[in-house]
Structure formats: structure tokens, C-alpha cells
Amino acid sequence: MADYQQIFQVSRNQAIKDVKEGVFELSRSAVIFYPKEGSFDCVARPWLTEAGSRSARGIWEIEFNHKLLRYIYGLTNQFTTYSLRDCGSLRNPRTIRLYESLAQFKSSGLWVTTHAWLNDRFLLPESQQKNLAELKRSFLDPALKQINEKTPLLAKYSIDDSGKFLFSIIDKQNPV
CATH class of the missing domain: 1.10.10.10 (Winged helix-like DNA-binding domain superfamily/Winged helix DNA-binding domain)
Incomplete structure (x- = not known):
């Protein structure tokens, strides 16, 4: 939380609120696939299987959907990163x-x-x-x-x- 506060120059309360909104938005989001084979022609997979917070410490733990992990790991080679x-x-x-x-x-x-x-x-x-x-x-x-x-x-x-x-x-x- 301290990093977020420093980077965006916001109060601790604002940082907690912003991160919470971001986690909730991510938990409502899904990745849509259009497989060429299988039972379905359209599959939606949520990004997260769980998100939990320790409010007093300003900590969030998120668990990504295991069915998306191979795609997430694959991004390390094909994605632009920056801090x-x-x-x-x-x-x-x-x-x-x-x-x-x-x-x-x-x-x-x-x-x-x-x-x-x-x-x-x-x-x-x-x-x-x-x-x-x-x-x-x-x-x-x-x-x-x-x-x-x-x-x-x-x-x-x-x-x-x-x-x-x-x-x-x-x-x-x-x-x-």
C-alpha cells in the first residue's frame, strides 16, 4: 500500500479504496475464449478464483484461476512490462x-x-x-x-x- 501511496501521491485511505476497487473490478472480469474444438464455441473464464483482504494491514491476496495460468505465464515473453x-x-x-x-x-x-x-x-x-x-x-x-x-x-x-x-x-x- 505504501508503494501505491507514494507512486500516486494519495492518502492511505484513498490507496486502500483504489486498490479495493481494482481488485473488485478484476474479480468481475473474465477472459473470453472461442475454441475451435470441444463442446463450446465460446467460453468465459474469470480471472480470479478468490480475493481476500486484511483491511487493517492494507494487504490483498488474490488467487488467479488455474485454467488461465498457462496464458499468464506465457505473457512474460510476449508482453511489454514497465514499473x-x-x-x-x-x-x-x-x-x-x-x-x-x-x-x-x-x-x-x-x-x-x-x-x-x-x-x-x-x-x-x-x-x-x-x-x-x-x-x-x-x-x-x-x-x-x-x-x-x-x-x-x-x-x-x-x-x-x-x-x-x-x-x-x-x-x-x-x-x-
Whole structure:
């Protein structure tokens, strides 16, 4: 709980409330499978089999559904990871998602994408979808400013002749 309080700069009571809401949301969530074989063409499996709290100590113990464990373990090889400490001070959901996207490419140092992909990924408002200058002014530039100031990444972008966005990414903790 102390880590959560420090990262998100909230009181102990707020941290307890936030974590409780997160655990409850996870316990209500399920993974949907569409198997090609077997009795069912659609299977829903809940993430958790149990979640218990020791309220006085601010501790939660969660037990993942054993039928999902092989998928969860498989994520270790095919998933971008980063510490909440790295982006905990970012407040805007779109900025956090941009950070996640940049973090995927920090090892290569380059991310090439399109305006259409940005529209889909970030659910951009119509003004940013249609007007590149507006996208830069009201989303990309402020988001990158926050990411560069508050996270271990240093990123900038340019747009090539074909309209593709070229993001260069440097890990400030491990510069090449």
C-alpha cells in the first residue's frame, strides 16, 4: 500500500479504496475464449478464483484461476512490462497509453506508425483525426512533454514524406 501511496501521491485511505476497487473490478472480469474444438464455441473464464483482504494491514491476496495460468505465464515473453513507478505521475489516460506504446519500442529506439493507427489506438476526437496540427498541439506535444519530464523515457517524433510518424525513444536510465 505504501508503494501505491507514494507512486500516486494519495492518502492511505484513498490507496486502500483504489486498490479495493481494482481488485473488485478484476474479480468481475473474465477472459473470453472461442475454441475451435470441444463442446463450446465460446467460453468465459474469470480471472480470479478468490480475493481476500486484511483491511487493517492494507494487504490483498488474490488467487488467479488455474485454467488461465498457462496464458499468464506465457505473457512474460510476449508482453511489454514497465514499473508503475516509471509512469505513475502521468495522469492523462492517453498519455499513459502513449507511454505504453513507446515503452514497447525502447529497445529498438524507433517506432514507426500512422495517423490512422493513432486514431484507433487513442480514440482521438474528430478534431485531432482530421487536423494534424490539432493532433500535435493538443495531444502529442503535451503528452511527450510530460513523458520526457516525468518518466525514464525521452521521446520525440517527426513525420516523414509519406505521412508516417517516426518516434525516436531513448531510455534515460540506459542510454545507448
